[in-house]
Amino acid sequence: MRYFLEVAYDGTRFHGWQLQPNALTVQEVLDDGLRKVFRLPQVETVGSGRTDTGVHAAQQWVHVDLPQVLPPAEIQHKLNRILPPDIVVGQVMPVGPEAHTRFDAISRTYEYRITRQKNPFLVRHAHYLSRTPDVDSMNQAAQALLHLEDFTTFSKVKGDTKHYRCTITHAHWREEGDLLIFTIKANRFLRGMVRLVVGTLLDVGKGKLTAVQFRDAIERQDRRLASGAAPAEGLFLYRVEYPAGYFAQQKALFELAAKAAMKE
CATH class of the missing domain: 3.30.70.660 (Pseudouridine synthase I, catalytic domain, C-terminal subdomain)
Incomplete structure (x- = not known):
């Protein structure tokens, strides 16, 4: 099931948002937290945009696919318990399987x-x-x-x-x-x-x-x-902004996908 995570971070000690070899990035730390919390062998997050070394974010949206339906508040709580103080997860929004933080942003x-x-x-x-x-x-x-x-x-x-x-x-x-x-x-x-x-x-x-x-x-x-x-x-x-009514529409698509998954 796909979720959007609203992430804020102090970029001072990071070499930007995006994963890169031999350098600590925000995406690397977030992905590691997701793997540990949900016991996943691999995680692929996608951000709404890239920030460079030392740049901060008050709102960065990230989407991730998790293997089950979970309450958004639970996802937020568990991640914030394990993430360092300079990365915080805010809103967690259930979305449809085709939702994309980067391509859907306006x-x-x-x-x-x-x-x-x-x-x-x-x-x-x-x-x-x-x-x-x-x-x-x-x-x-x-x-x-x-x-x-x-x-x-x-x-x-x-x-x-x-x-x-x-x-x-x-x-x-x-x-x-x-x-x-x-x-x-x-x-x-x-x-x-x-x-x-x-x-x-x-x-x-x-x-x-x-x-x-x-x-x-x-x-x-x-x-x-x-x-x-x-x-x-x-x-x-x-x-980062999305079209009017976007999250309400995506929640409905999420619920349809959840029902379909339960029938399988």
């Missing part, structure tokens, strides 16, 4: 957080800047992201993506006390894209680029025109 939202005051409690969760950049200039430049689709400029050189088109529906900086928070929402993101966008917008805020030059860099589709990537500690995968 949008993803990231937040990038900057602190303007040195704070020992934010060292791992916000990028410290001693001087406040020009927020109005950065927001003016960010408007270009809403009107363009090809983001080759903000893609990694060795990326394995088939195309570089994304539809961005929100991109805005706001101030909250000592924090500057950049929120960006799109149907999809290229690997490393958000940190490259933030790094380049910060150059606008520091007066190194104009809003016109920022837009021109995107339109020219030249990776060399992007600034350096912003540090990982400030970035959070904040929210």
Whole structure:
């Protein structure tokens, strides 16, 4: 039976979400927990997206197939008992056998957080800047992201993506006390894209680029025109969304699959 798990994690000590050889990842730790809790020889989880080394997630959805019908609260409780403190399972949603956390998602939202005051409690969760950049200039430049689709400029050189088109529906900086928070929402993101966008917008805020030059860099589709990537500690995968009524529909499909399994 298939379940969606809502997972949050502090990415500081992990080499990103996705499994990789000779490096500790969030997926590796979660898969190991699932094998131990449910006594499975093998587990294959699929995440709604990838996060890079040191990047955090307030909401990452993961789907997994378990051999039996179990109460969602039981799955959540058992996993949280065995997982380390920097990985937490939130909601557990029963879904149909074809549900897919990555392909069914319609949008993803990231937040990038900057602190303007040195704070020992934010060292791992916000990028410290001693001087406040020009927020109005950065927001003016960010408007270009809403009107363009090809983001080759903000893609990694060795990326394995088939195309570089994304539809961005929100991109805005706001101030909250000592924090500057950049929120960006799109149907999809290229690997490393958000940190490259933030790094380049910060150059606008520091007066190194104009809003016109920022837009021109995107339109020219030249990776060399992007600034350096912003540090990982400030970035959070904040929210992953699915179509309206998605989980209610999936619960019904889950129940049909459960009934069919009982008849076998």
